[in-house]
Amino acid sequence: MIGGFVTRSKFTTLSITGGSCSLNCFYCGAKYISTMEEAISPEKFEKIVTKLHSKGVRGFLISGGFDESGKLPIRPFLPVMRKLRRELNVVFNLHPGLQDKETIMELRDAVDIVDFEFAYSPGAYLSKGVKRERDAYVEVLSNLIEFGPEYIVPHVMLGLPKDTYEDLLEEMKIASQYKPYLLNFLVVTPTPDTPSRVLKVDLNKILPLIQEGSRMMGGKVSLGCMRPFALKEVLDREVVSRGLVERIANPHHKVVKEFSLRLYDACCSLPAHLLGDFKI
Template identity: 60%
Template sequence: MIGGFIIKRKFTVLSVTGSSCALNCFYCSTKYISSMESALTPDEMYKKIIELYNNGVKGFLISGGFNEKGELPIRNYIHIMKKVKKEMGVVFNIHPGILDKETIEDLKDVVDMVDYEFPYSIGAFKSKGVKREREDYIKTLENLIDFGPKYVVPHIMLGIPSDTDEEIENSLKILSSYKPYLINFLILIPTPNTPSRILKPMNVEKALRFIELGSKLMKGHVSVGCMRPYQIKEQLDREVIKRGLVERIANPHHKVIKEFNLKLFDACCSLPEKYLEDFKYETNN
């Protein structure tokens, strides 16, 4: 089954840094985190989750900006997340960046899935501008797999102009060797008011070659994430389904939803299968 995932009412995103980020990635420049709802203190997070839960929200992606070392400042929120998990049984997803082993172990019993950005290719790593070693991304991945939450979903970005095919292929081979739950593909969007605005969207066939490799290495356990240029979205979505390359698509093109009668879920596309029934998409939302 190929599922479509569209966040509507049952899932939402909270930023623990508001619109602040110490990095200045050329394709974001804080534009994407600025659209997230803020939870700047543990107390604010608790109150906001209760309010949203009472309005039907069952799942939360905890995200935000990173510090100069590529880390999401999450430690002070973990006790609140544990409290909420115990009281309400919500689903927690997290987009953490690089983490130390202690934090990973603390997150194991409270976070359901980890959307782990993996900018290991040289072009992707340089675009982040983090003040640390590239190998730290592998170390965090190892610790997540060995000591962290059960469902780890590495994200790999395609379309960074300074990346080489060889580097991206190497990243995919490294990721698949750790046997994560899924590998999620993102494709850089040339974004207004950022340096990336001058770029052209990635060629669909080139994107498909990488997705096909990932699908082969992961035996089909791959997804297409919510970041991809609208100019290629319809064609890309149609082709990954026709070729049987993915299990999941975030925000599938409306024509593709109808064409393939996609089953829809109101959640992040990394949602574990055991929760799918609770997050069925309701057309009257």
Template identity: 30%
Template sequence: MDREEIMDKNFLDPLSVKTSRSEFLWVSKPHPKYPTISITENHCDLNCAHCDGQYLKGMMTVNEPEKLLSVCKDLESEGAKGVLLSGGYNERGYVPFKPFIDSIRRVKKETDLFVSIHPGLMPEGLIKELGNVGVDEANFDLIGSNDTIDLVLGIDKSIKDYQTVLKTLDKEISNVVPHICIGLHKGDLRGERRALEIVSEINPSVLVFLILNPTTGTEFESLDPPTPHEVGELIAEARLKFPQLPLSLGCMRPRGVNRTDFEAQAIKAGVDRIELPTSETLELAREFGLKTRTLEACCGVPEEELVGGRFG
């Protein structure tokens, strides 16, 4: 992509909206101070079409509740500032945190770690328990198409279920960070704009965009992702729709030959944060007048934890 394409006038307004709220581009580098822990090892009952448990393989594993506290204390002593607790989904579409409730309570009581979770379509009672023990943040994968839910997860759930869980998370957890995967429906955009409407119904801390990354070993491995232009267009719409909401380009996205094209489109569409960008992307950001700062955490942590906070 050449300079003229990147400076396409259609994207200047979203970028100006971004710079009017902040001149900084936060560059997220979670490792090693914000590790991800799977509580299910590499197991997932759903084996979703885009993942099939492949992403679990890159996580630390703590599948015994009694070991979570000691692992978290060790991580903190080694310099960690936070953890993301994740894992594979059960047959109902959520990570089974119930046996870990007391361990998470102790982690929050006996360490200073920021604790975020990847819940899935979790029942209300379990969400309340996690909120009561002090979970700081919920990273929620939001899907805005019933067809995509059926295609990717293969469970009997609907957009309404996603709305209900998201609103409960917003009520019970201090910080809620919706994640929208662009092109999740076999590389096509279907439901992403509906997802943006659902986001407008709550008070999110950050909105994270992912991009379908056809991954070896999954049902979707031979597909094409959405185009960089489609990605930029959707993020630009979000920037104009939510002028004060921090927007981020997250970790799950294509990392091949057109990696910088995706990142460039996100930058000019007005993202505030980006996880592990290329050096070319950082140079482009500076050409746009943005000042880069490092964020040693997941890209969705709340703004109050940045400048003057534990991650700034």
């Protein structure tokens, strides 16, 4: 059965950099991290997680802005994350960016899930503007799978104007060859005050890619929380009715009702053995 994932009271998002980011991505411009709760020091992070846990929060997506090399400055936070994970039995999901092998190895006992933006396609790579070679994304994905936490979820962004169908097929083929636990699809969303604001995303170009990615991954795919609202109802209905995904974040309310989706109060990357604790 396809699961729908929403965040209400058991799962939340923290930014360890506040609204600060050294990149100026085509579709973000730090707009998305500016809405997250700030936890900009290990001490503040521990205080916030402990407080939210006492109020019933059981899972945390840890994100924030990246430096110019495309990396989240996570290392100073790992000791307290390790401690809180052990003492409070919370779930940590991390957006790490392009970390080095040593840091990836240190994530193993501090983090449950890694959501990795696999910006390997030319359009995705150019939209990030990182001061690294494009092949760094393949190297980091390989290291995450081999040396990182058990649950690694590459994210593929669809709809970027400089990507072709063939570019994205190559990106999905590379990601699927590493046999990740799950492959997540995002759809670029026109965002005010960013260059993406003028974009018009074509549903007919998105669906074939999700279908092909689902085939490559044997159905182990999810539709993530970023997708244009104008396409949401139709896109959600199509992927659910055609069985192209096994998970969908923030499903359209009409689709939830129409297909009686089972709902979870969590990020859509949550491993199956933890779902019971987050069922709505």
